Structures are given as C-alpha cells and as structure tokens.
Amino acid sequence: MRAAEIRTAGQPPVVAVRAEPEPGAGQVAVRVTAAPITPLDRLCASGTSYFGVPATPYVPGVQGVGLLAGTPVWFATAAGMRPGDGSMAECAVAASADVVVLPEGADHALVAALGLSAVAAWMCLTGTGQLAAGETVLVLGAGGVVGQSAVQLARVAGAGRVVACARSETALERARRLGADATVGLEDGEDVEHLAQRLEAVAGPVDLVLDPVCGLPAAAALRTLRPGGRLVNLGSAAGEVCPVPSAVLRSRSLRILGYTNNELSADERREALRTVVGQAMTGALTVDHERVPLHDAARAWSRPGRVVLVP
Structure with a gap:
C-alpha cells in the first residue's frame, strides 16, 4: 500500500510503499478514504511537542475516515504521540473504541475536514x-x-x-x-x-x-x-x-x-462527532477544505487551510 512516512522529525513526509498493517488485539483495519492534515499532525511530526520526538519512520494522521468491512467510519489514532502509525495511508489500524460508525451518505472528505x-x-x-x-x-x-x-x-x-x-x-x-x-x-x-x-x-x-x-x-x-x-x-x-x-x-x-x-471519554467524543456529522448532513455545517491525492502529501504538508488526503 501507499503511505506518507515521517522519516525525520521536522521534515515533510515521504510517500512510500509499505506492507498493509495487521490489526492487533482490540484493533480493526480500516480502508482509508480521507485523512486530514491537522495542526496536531504537524506539531507531533516536528518533534517539538510535549509528546517528545516521535520514533521514525511512522505514518502520521491522528484521525481519518474510511470503510470498515464496507461500513463508513471515522477513527482516531495516537500517531506521533505514541509509537504506531496513523491515517495517512491506504489502510490504517485503530482501536475499536476509537472508531465511530458514520451514516450512509456522509461526505467522507468533509467529515475528515471537520x-x-x-x-x-x-x-x-x-x-x-x-x-x-x-x-x-x-x-x-x-x-x-x-x-x-x-x-x-x-x-x-x-x-x-x-x-x-x-x-x-x-x-x-x-x-x-x-x-x-x-x-x-x-x-x-x-x-x-x-x-x-x-x-x-x-x-x-x-x-x-x-x-x-x-x-x-x-x-x-x-x-x-x-x-x-x-x-x-x-x-x-x-x-x-x-x-x-x-x-x-x-x-x-x-x-x-x-x-x-483529550478530556473527553470515548462515548462523549462519539456523541459529539455524531452531532457534528448530523449537522453537516443537513447543510447546517461545512468548512473550507482542499482534497489532495495521497501521493502529493509532501507538497501539501505545509499548505495553508485544511487539506484532506484522499488515496
């Protein structure tokens, strides 16, 4: 699979070919459809956050949207904060507790951007x-x-x-x-x-x-x-x-x-996300964002505004 890799802290990612990750106990594999580049991703990858310098190479992406056995889901990861890989790849693993099922028909890139x-x-x-x-x-x-x-x-x-x-x-x-x-x-x-x-x-x-x-x-x-x-x-x-x-x-x-x-419980985060997605689906909530192919992750890394990588 293709994935964006942070190889050196403080440097943009490099898109590379990797083996698909295998979910461990309590984890699931998600086929990624949209992965936002967030300020937290850049901060973690810089090596200057209070989480410390991340172990490299790793795949960034603290959240994403994708398909879990055909079902649309949003998911979170701890990429850059703890050892492990994130959402900026064609496939990612996440803890089952960090996965939220999305309504059919939700715009994956918009949900990722929000x-x-x-x-x-x-x-x-x-x-x-x-x-x-x-x-x-x-x-x-x-x-x-x-x-x-x-x-x-x-x-x-x-x-x-x-x-x-x-x-x-x-x-x-x-x-x-x-x-x-x-x-x-x-x-x-x-x-x-x-x-x-x-x-x-x-x-x-x-x-x-x-x-x-x-x-x-x-x-x-x-x-x-x-x-x-x-x-x-x-x-x-x-x-x-x-x-x-x-x-x-x-x-x-x-x-x-x-x-x-970080203070939210998994249930509180899930309910808040469902509220946000519901408002987006009614047209009451949107946000400016740019969809960029995953293979352009390096050039998009520092681009202003909310960028969403799409495989």
Whole structure:
C-alpha cells in the first residue's frame, strides 16, 4: 500500500510503499478514504511537542475516515504521540473504541475536514462554555476550522448573536457567509485597548468568547465580556501568553476556562462527532477544505487551510 512516512522529525513526509498493517488485539483495519492534515499532525511530526520526538519512520494522521468491512467510519489514532502509525495511508489500524460508525451518505472528505476540530467547537460551546439560548458569542480565529465550525455551531446551539474575528478579509467574508451577524478584522500593530474598543463597538457586551488563539486577541476579547462572562481557550495560534490585568477579571467576575478534546471519554467524543456529522448532513455545517491525492502529501504538508488526503 501507499503511505506518507515521517522519516525525520521536522521534515515533510515521504510517500512510500509499505506492507498493509495487521490489526492487533482490540484493533480493526480500516480502508482509508480521507485523512486530514491537522495542526496536531504537524506539531507531533516536528518533534517539538510535549509528546517528545516521535520514533521514525511512522505514518502520521491522528484521525481519518474510511470503510470498515464496507461500513463508513471515522477513527482516531495516537500517531506521533505514541509509537504506531496513523491515517495517512491506504489502510490504517485503530482501536475499536476509537472508531465511530458514520451514516450512509456522509461526505467522507468533509467529515475528515471537520473531525475533532468541529467536535472541540461544539463541546466548548455547549459543554465547557455552557452557552444559553439567546446569548452573544464572539468567535476568535474565525478563519480556522475550529473558528468556522464555531460560527455555525453557535447558531445551532441557540446563540442569539454571533460575532467573528479574524485577520484576513477572505476569512471575514466567509464568516459572514456562514452566518456571522458581524465581523471584526485584526489590524497589524494594534494594541489590546484599541482592539478591545473595536470589538466592544461591534459585539457589545459578550456572554461567551470561544478562543482558539490566545495572545493579544484573547486579552482584548476579555474586555468585552459582560459581568460573569466566560472565555473558553482551546489553542494558542496568536501566542502562548494572554496579558490580563487582575482588575479586568475581578471587576466583572470573569471566568477563563480551558478545553481539550483529550478530556473527553470515548462515548462523549462519539456523541459529539455524531452531532457534528448530523449537522453537516443537513447543510447546517461545512468548512473550507482542499482534497489532495495521497501521493502529493509532501507538497501539501505545509499548505495553508485544511487539506484532506484522499488515496
């Protein structure tokens, strides 16, 4: 079979011919139909993650979609985090507990593109963030897959108003197309106070901020929250540190919450994924993605946006 191999940490994969993997105890073999290249895949392959330098060579791909004895499934792997291979191949093995049966007719590439990013957006909104009907949601990083998903899923979850924040005009236009009521663009060289003023002017008092970026945008967004408002952080695309004066937190009794998919049980992840896929099948949820043949994995590895490899 063909597979993408990480042979040296920090280098793009090389497409090679490998023997098909044999499932062990508690595992199944999946004929892969779609495998997304995610930020986690690149981070693990870089050798700079807190998981350490991965043993090479290995096949990357922490999630994928395929056929299990003819039945469409989504599956997860620990490729790059623990020894073993992932989804970027014509065939992959996964633990039975990490396989979710998909409805017939689901778009495999779209499900792969959404995957755990959309699961995270949904759980941040409805679980950690405790979104209530009619509340105002501010989505930072609206150009990414988590952000695009959150803009749409906030509406599904009952938000009264959704405001999207992103850097590029393309991302802002897409957010409006996906249902954002208003958008705010980031400006180069802008300080926290100025961005906070612009966010406040557009968003008004915000109930919930979904934050996959941290850094300056999160610091500004905190200043737009109403008393008792919540910010849920699930990433650091804009920086690892969010400078927040104590007075900002104390004066309005704000809540800063952290989220990771790693906290989900297999059942929680399965139910969230089924919800996400159901919304995609109704047309209420989509995400920009590019389908690329598996044999072009090396050239697609660092391409911006969500790339889905298809054998």
